[in-house]
Amino acid sequence: MYSRILASLPIIILVLMIPITVSQPLSTTKPLWFYPMPAYDIAISNDGAMVAVASNGVHVYNKDGDLLWHWPADSSVNVTSIDMTGDGDVIVAAIYNSSEPSYRIVFWKNAGSLSGTPDPDWISFDIRSTIGPEALAVSDNGNYVVAVGTGYGIYFWNNTLSIPSGSFDVSPDYMDFRSSYPLEFTDISSDGMVIVAAGSQTIMAYLNLPITTSPTIYSDSIGCYVRGLDLSNDGSVFAYTCYCIEDSGSYVVYMDAFEWSVLWVSMPLWEQASALDMSEDGEHI
Numbered sequence: 001m002y003s004r005i006l007a008s009l010p011i012i013i014l015v016l017m018i019p020i021t022v023s024q025p026l027s028t029t030k031p032l033w034f035y036p037m038p039a040y041d042i043a044i045s046n047d048g049a050m051v052a053v054a055s056n057g058v059h060v061y062n063k064d065g066d067l068l069w070h071w072p073a074d075s076s077v078n079v080t081s082i083d084m085t086g087d088g089d090v091i092v093a094a095i096y097n098s099s100e101p102s103y104r105i106v107f108w109k110n111a112g113s114l115s116g117t118p119d120p121d122w123i124s125f126d127i128r129s130t131i132g133p134e135a136l137a138v139s140d141n142g143n144y145v146v147a148v149g150t151g152y153g154i155y156f157w158n159n160t161l162s163i164p165s166g167s168f169d170v171s172p173d174y175m176d177f178r179s180s181y182p183l184e185f186t187d188i189s190s191d192g193m194v195i196v197a198a199g200s201q202t203i204m205a206y207l208n209l210p211i212t213t214s215p216t217i218y219s220d221s222i223g224c225y226v227r228g229l230d231l232s233n234d235g236s237v238f239a240y241t242c243y244c245i246e247d248s249g250s251y252v253v254y255m256d257a258f259e260w261s262v263l264w265v266s267m268p269l270w271e272q273a274s275a276l277d278m279s280e281d282g283e284h285i
Contacts, residue, residue, distance in 0.1 A: 052084050057077060069114045106120035122160075124170045127150050136149070148183035154183060157170065181200045189233060198229045203222055205218040227274050230278040232278065237255065250270075
């Protein structure tokens with residue numbers, strides 16, 4: 001599939017001959033702290049001062065490994081996905097409660113100043129399917145939440161900081177099920193105005209959802225299997241990695257979200273790339 005895209009793009013190949021001399025063994029870096037526990041997803045604040053772990057419950061630590069707070073007290077839910085604003089002030093998580101059973105989104109404000117076992121500020125309606133890692137995102141201002149991963153649907157909550165504390169069964173402000181393939185990845189810009197989502201063979205973008213329930217929507221069937229997705233903070237560009245069976249390799253694709261155009265495609269990686277991360281300004285992948 002991407003052989004056709006590559007054929008239309010200018011390609012420069014640089015071959016660098018650099019002698020490498022190793023004079024001593026590489027040192028091993030040890031973790032500052034660790035805990036033997038299941039970890040299904042993780043989020044970290046921009047300054048590294050807070051770490052939130054999706055496990056049997058939500059566990060929030062400081063940079064020294066001290067437990068700041070956790071929820072629920074009895075660890076009776078499985079947390080399948082977690083995200084945090086850059087300042088650590090808002091934490092959002094996806095949970096599965098086997099006793100009901102139900103699948104919900106939970107949301108905390110002022111997360112950096114909490115302690116003990118604080119209840120969420122609000123809890124969503126039952127989404128009825130698991131939200132996996134990278135299928136949940138909160139905008140950096142904490143006011144918008146998006147989730148996918150339940151099949152073909154995308155769910156968007158608007159003005160999440162204004163939802164009254166203690167609210168339960170909170171429905172999304174917007175839902176859409178037009179994807180032809182199950183969606184597994186999503187990300188959102190800092191101001192919530194751009195959302196990207198991707199699945200096994202599709203990529204999508206939703207523009208202006210905070211101000212309209214009739215957003216501009218872009219969608220493409222891409223003929224490869226997406227394995228990672230990331231959006232710049234301003235929402236202007238995003239990147240995804242996907243595996244193409246016909247080429248027996250993976251590519252990184254870099255796109256303009258507003259123009260919905262491919263800016264560049266990487267050389268074949270010849271392996272199944274399983275993750276992708278991009279700097280906040282979209283300059284480095």
